[in-house]
Amino acid sequence: MSGNVEADSKFRRATPITSKINTPTMAAQKEYKVGILGATGTVGQRFIVLLQNHPYMKIHTLGASSRSAGKTYKEATRWTQAIQMPAFVKEMQIYECKSEHFKECDVVFSGLDHDVAGPIEIDMLKANIPVFSNAKNYRRDETCPLIVPTVNTSHFDLIPHQRSLHGLDKGFLVTNANCSTTGIVVPLKALQDAFGELAQINIVTMQAISGAGYPGVPSLDIIDNLVPFIGGEEDKIEWETNKILGGLSADNKSFDYLKNTKVAAQCNRVAVIDGHTECVQVTFAQRPAPSVEEVKRVLREYTCEAQSLNCPSAPKHAIHVFEENDRPQPRLDRDVDGGYAVAVGRVREDKVFDIKFVALSHNTVIGAAGSGILNAEVAIAKGLF
Ligand SMILES: NC(=O)c1ccc[n+]([C@@H]2O[C@H](COP(=O)([O-])OP(=O)(O)OC[C@H]3O[C@@H](n4cnc5c(N)ncnc54)[C@H](OP(=O)(O)O)[C@@H]3O)[C@@H](O)[C@H]2O)c1
Structure with missing residues (x-):
């Protein structure tokens, strides 16, 4: 449930x-x-x-x-x-x-x-x-x-x-x-706000073909297949995350990039029309690390300024947390909150990092x-x- x-x-x-x-x-x-x-x-x-x-x-x-x-x-x-x-x-x-x-x-x-x-x-x-x-x-x-x-x-x-x-x-x-950066920074922002600095983040993406525009990836390359390369994408995730999750200088004239958060990404194109699925592993700087239940609660309770400003397209919940073992799935869950939210599931402990989860986002809506x-x-x- x-x-x-x-x-x-x-x-x-x-x-x-x-x-x-x-x-x-x-x-x-x-x-x-x-x-x-x-x-x-x-x-x-x-x-x-x-x-x-x-x-x-x-x-x-x-x-x-x-x-x-x-x-x-x-x-x-x-x-x-x-x-x-x-x-x-x-x-x-x-x-x-x-x-x-x-x-x-x-x-x-x-x-x-x-x-x-x-x-x-x-x-x-x-x-x-x-x-x-x-x-x-x-x-x-x-x-x-x-x-x-x-x-x-x-x-x-x-x-x-x-x-x-x-x-x-x-x-x-x-x-x-x-679009693939967008899907992960929403849950990561919730975790950073609640638990402080994130020490290490590892991401493996399974990205929809619509992310390549039209006509995009030739059908003979993607049907019955997966392409383990999207040009420039891994670098974009690794770089953009540190700008987005960082702050501004006191005079609001420059960006304070995250300096201590290491981000690694591997990107794959899969035979899905819309919706990027991303497997995310996170190690917190905080010791002891938060529990899985604390992480789920923080993700569920996360709110953002677009909501408090009552923007008409703001999602009711920026993050939807699923408990089912087999969710989120792109065909079933990419349209949560009209595609403006991120669906997160499979939140669990990780034996190498602290926690891991799956994030799904609509690449042409919130992405x-x-x-x-x-x-x-x-x-x-x-x-x-
Ligand atoms: N698809 C996604 O999921 C996604 C997600 C995030 C960001 N983006 C970014 O969004 C942008 C658009 O992506 P897309 O997937 O929509 O691409 P797309 O389907 O290939 O569409 C490209 C658009 O650019 C126009 N265009 C091409 N050359 C032009 C020129 N010389 N002058 C003016 N317009 C020109 C095309 O018009 P014509 O029809 O006249 O050629 C078309 O309207 C890209 O920068 C992409 O990286 C895409």
Whole structure:
């Protein structure tokens, strides 16, 4: 039996994610015009699905490559979502990703490939537009927050510094984490907050094919198979974790990376459509280490700022703890709390590290588009734009 009400009942079966809206926030009075860069891609399509019924963010401008520009969204897009393409986007025109086309937008979400994202996102920033990026280009930038919205929204405090460097009063640039990093930092944040420094973390991932975009991994490479390599992924998990779980300097102008937490990752691509599963082992600095029951309690009770700010897309529980031996599973559990939560199961003692568990997260919701949307909701609630 699961220790969590949601995990017990309404999220037992896989349900296609449409959109997920809680109680509107105070910031809901203004309508925010949204631009989506890379709107035709895997992450771009997820933005459209998640934003279609948003209470105060309305899709205004869609951007993609010059191959798609000038076409309608319906003509340009090979729609791969489990629900139908929303009617309102079908006839919207696709524009090139140039700031002149996005100047009416209050916020821009980027689902661009990293090989093109860099200059385009800077162009949007310089046009004084708040930008929330899924690409890796600026995650390691010393002036750019790398924010998982259920973990480190305190890093928004660096935005005034970033704005002052660029001479902006409204625009800023924030990135989400890599999708596999996102799934582990939520439970790790809960453990770090409760038990102090984490000494060693070992992660083995089993990552969905949608994480590679469309068309992604060729079917002949992945059916009846597992690919034990995802270029750059292990380094991203090992590096990003220390920025996200670290803090800010006292003047909010730089990042305090974790210095004593060692992170090792091994990444695998598996024949799952959506949902990254990750086996995690942790050694605490604290001696004696917390018990399995204490760890489960802390994971269940974890809350984040996005919830206290009453953001409409915030999960009711950022972490869902399962007790069943065979959960979480991607097909059954990736949609917990609309895909905005992390499902954790198999919490138990480890004979080499202190504890081990399995974490599952939806790679295109909390791992990508959902992170951007929830980050924007937090930024709005904090009065940043
Ligand atoms: N998939 C995931 O689970 C996931 C998770 C986290 C982060 N991310 C990151 O999110 C980003 C998008 O990933 P994805 O999986 O959605 O990729 P994707 O399916 O390949 O989509 C790429 C998008 O970028 C557009 N594009 C390509 N070249 C362009 C150019 N020169 N100018 C403007 N737009 C261009 C494409 O438009 P056209 O249709 O016109 O070619 C398409 O809309 C990547 O940076 C990825 O690393 C992905």
